[in-house]
Amino acid sequence: MQQKTLAFPLSRITFTASLVALSVVGSYIKIPSPTGTVALDSLPGFVGALTLGYPEGALIAFLGHILTSMNVGFPLGILVHLLVAAEMAGIAVSFWFSVKRGGYLLGTALGTVLNGVVAPLTLVPIFGWGFFGGIVVSLLVAAAVNLVLACIVHRILTKR
Secondary structure (H helix, E strand, O other): OHHHHHHHHHHHHHHHHHHHHHHHHHHOOEOOOOOOOOEOOOHHHHHHHHHHOHHHHHHHHHHHHHHHHHHOOOOOOHHHHHHHHHHHHHHHHHHHHHHHHHOHHHHHHHHHHHHHHHHHHOOHHHHOHHHHHHHHHHHHHHHHHHHHHHHHHHHHHHOO
């Protein structure tokens, strides 16, 4: 009897850890950008948000960004990357809520705008408008790719 009560939480922990590991794999699939940190690392976080819920999705998205940044040596500094990782966690939560309320299209649109426009706007006071202009296109493309693929993967996983 005790084994059954452990199986469900243990499988959630295992799936969460697997998605964090996939974030590392995704961090090596880069979208060209000035920083070298734009990649498919947030895809597992978005999948985690939809399949496990927003707390796990936020954790996976946070760790995914940190691991991607670490792969390229924290080019914006550790503190800035911690801020961006926190933003990614918030975007995963927003994505979860918007998909639950309005479906994949709303979630993808909101997530793309948050990740591709709003998040880099928070860095304008630190790096200026030139940085924003240089990074925004890469982030919009990467956000859309990560979010669309997350919706496809979620759809496949929930049909089983």
